[in-house]
Amino acid sequence: MSSGSGSRNAEPWGSFDDNLIQGGGSAVIDMENMDDTSGSSFEDMGEMHQRMKEEEEVAAEAAATEDDVADDGEFLGMKGLKGQLGRQVADEVWQAGKRQASKAFNLYANIDILRPYFDVEPVQVRNRLIESLIPVRMINFPQKIAGELYGPLMLVFTLVAILLHGMKTSGTVIREGTLMGTAIGTCFGYWLGVSAFIYFLAYLVNAQITMLQMLSLLGYGLFGPCIVLLVTYNIHFHFLFYGLWLLLGGLSTLRMVAALLSRTVGQTPRLLLCGTLGLLHMLFLLYLHFNYHTIVEGLLDSLEGHNMAPMQRVARDVPEVTLNATARNPGMLLSAY
Amino acid sequence: MAASEEASRPFAGLSDVSISEDIPVEGDISVPVGPSRRDDEFSTLDEPVKDTIMRDLRAVGNKFIHVLYPKRSSALLRDWDLWGPLLLCVTLALLLQGGAADHEDQGGPQFAEVFVIVWFGSIIITLNSKLLGGTISFFQSLCVLGYCIMPLTVAMVVCRIVLVISSGRVVFAVRLAVVTASFGWSTFASTAFLADSQPPNRKALVVYPVFLFYFVIAWMILTYSPQQ
Numbered sequence: 001m002s003s004g005s006g007s008r009n010a011e012p013w014g015s016f017d018d019n020l021i022q023g024g025g026s027a028v029i030d031m032e033n034m035d036d037t038s039g040s041s042f043e044d045m046g047e048m049h050q051r052m053k054e055e056e057e058v059a060a061e062a063a064a065t066e067d068d069v070a071d072d073g074e075f076l077g078m079k080g081l082k083g084q085l086g087r088q089v090a091d092e093v094w095q096a097g098k099r100q101a102s103k104a105f106n107l108y109a110n111i112d113i114l115r116p117y118f119d120v121e122p123v124q125v126r127n128r129l130i131e132s133l134i135p136v137r138m139i140n141f142p143q144k145i146a147g148e149l150y151g152p153l154m155l156v157f158t159l160v161a162i163l164l165h166g167m168k169t170s171g172t173v174i175r176e177g178t179l180m181g182t183a184i185g186t187c188f189g190y191w192l193g194v195s196a197f198i199y200f201l202a203y204l205v206n207a208q209i210t211m212l213q214m215l216s217l218l219g220y221g222l223f224g225p226c227i228v229l230l231v232t233y234n235i236h237f238h239f240l241f242y243g244l245w246l247l248l249g250g251l252s253t254l255r256m257v258a259a260l261l262s263r264t265v266g267q268t269p270r271l272l273l274c275g276t277l278g279l280l281h282m283l284f285l286l287y288l289h290f291n292y293h294t295i296v297e298g299l300l301d302s303l304e305g306h307n308m309a310p311m312q313r314v315a316r317d318v319p320e321v322t323l324n325a326t327a328r329n330p331g332m333l334l335s336a337y
Numbered sequence: 338m339a340a341s342e343e344a345s346r347p348f349a350g351l352s353d354v355s356i357s358e359d360i361p362v363e364g365d366i367s368v369p370v371g372p373s374r375r376d377d378e379f380s381t382l383d384e385p386v387k388d389t390i391m392r393d394l395r396a397v398g399n400k401f402i403h404v405l406y407p408k409r410s411s412a413l414l415r416d417w418d419l420w421g422p423l424l425l426c427v428t429l430a431l432l433l434q435g436g437a438a439d440h441e442d443q444g445g446p447q448f449a450e451v452f453v454i455v456w457f458g459s460i461i462i463t464l465n466s467k468l469l470g471g472t473i474s475f476f477q478s479l480c481v482l483g484y485c486i487m488p489l490t491v492a493m494v495v496c497r498i499v500l501v502i503s504s505g506r507v508v509f510a511v512r513l514a515v516v517t518a519s520f521g522w523s524t525f526a527s528t529a530f531l532a533d534s535q536p537p538n539r540k541a542l543v544v545y546p547v548f549l550f551y552f553v554i555a556w557m558i559l560t561y562s563p564q565q
Contacts, residue, residue, distance in 0.1 A: 114468055115470075122542055125542070153465075161552065161553050164556070169560075
């Protein structure tokens with residue numbers, strides 16, 4: 001194969017010859033000279049775009065510094081040598097710093113990497129939201145999981161807002177930290193942490209799912225809990241919560257579980273993966289409801305007045321004799337001093 | 338002279354680039370804007386401080402007026418600045434501080450909470466709109482979102498005044514109406530500026546996070562109750 005390609009010198013597109021020569025003449029096409037990005041073409045485009053922009057910037061800055069130097073030369077007689085040198089040095093320091101900063105920024109803060117995951121239409125988002133509550137029965141072929149991040153991100157933020165509302169209404173007092181921090185930490189921690197954990201388990205049992213798909217699946221699976229919490233933070237009936245927990249929470253869990261089942265082979269892996277996900281998801285909804293809800297319940301009961309149990313004040317065990325004696329004879333108490 | 342004749346015909350004689358040393362070649366290729374820009378810089382440095390402050394204040398005030406009457410103008414976008422958002426954010430945070438009973442240990446965090454919500458919320462909305470293909474720049478978007486908090490700040494002031502007078506169900510209804518109106522106004526004003534920079538079929542995707550952002554702030558204002 002490689003010996004055959006070595007004789008093809010007349011290819012217009014730069015044949016395998018170049019690679020072979022660079023690779024030191026090895027028999028196999030040298031993989032090091034191929035792209036070493038992870039294989040997605042948009043990342044290549046991103047890198048090429050970056051390199052082109054950097055070249056442009058460097059050329060523009062070189063031209064700018066040349067212009068500046070030319071201008072400084074004109075002013076030499078007027079401003080004096082010291083001022084001109086100082087300004088030039090300052091300019092060069094600024095240019096160098098700017099170049100470094102923009103290189104670092106382009107490398108780490110390049111949001112173009114995330115751009116394909118936000119390429120959605122509103123209709124698609126709406127459809128996916130509704131579908132997240134409809135489990136699909138097909139578990140013999142891998143189900144299609146959309147790989148987008150807009151919907152999940154918006155759902156997590158919505159959950160944060162609903163949680164804030166619940167915490168404020170229930171008068172939760174957070175000693176170490178803030179309400180906002182707790183809400184954001186809980187929701188994002190759940191989404192990112194559980195996704196990573198299930199992805200890790202899926203990697204162990206060789207299930208066919210990528211991290212992006214897991215993030216997307218779990219993110220959309222938060223739609224059911226969002227609705228449940230929105231309703232039950234405002235209408236406080238226990239049975240309503242349990243019913244909605246089973247219905248909406250169960251449906252969204254079943255949808256996620258079915259998607260995972262369709263991508264896993266073997267009974268034990270399926271049980272492990274789907275059992276873990278189901279348990280975590282249902283328990284999370286339970287936790288969110290009960291952690292920020294009990295205080296409201298107590299307040300409501302005390303307002304109603306029927307069963308005073310949650311907010312009832314229990315009298316301390318003070319011996320009645322001493323108390324009454326002291327209360328009856330304050331004069332005796334005073335004269336003791 | 339031969340050299341000047343060649344120079345007068347554009348791109349002529351490029352095949353023969355070398356110039357003999359006894360013919361002086363002079364010219365001014367630099368764009369004449371440079372020196373005048375330098376003069377401008379020096380003139381703003383030398384002006385009295387009052388002028389600088391008044392110019393900035395006038396710019397901020399101008400933008401406030403644009404938020405009050407949101408129409409499709411580019412004044413907010415063209416010369417963005419972050420003074421207005423900072424002022425509004427600090428005012429809102431100070432007014433929201435010290436709310437709700439027995440929260441002595443939460444007086445500090447509430448200020449920080451509002452700051453964090455406003456600034457990180459704005460950053461996230463900006464990133465989202467850029468990722469969805471928006472043409473607006475990062476700081477322009479921050480500027481717009483910050484300035485559009487103004488109706489909510491006004492609502493907070495009104496709520497605070499009303500709560501000083503009395504507190505009850507009627508007052509709650511009044512506060513609800515005021516906060517809802519200002520929340521709608523904020524969302525409408527910011528979408529008037531932000532949505533134009535998006536492709537037409539994706540406006541809803543950009544508007545929703547803005548809606549959520551102002552909803553959270555409006556909720557914080559509505560649930561504010563003064564210390565008893």
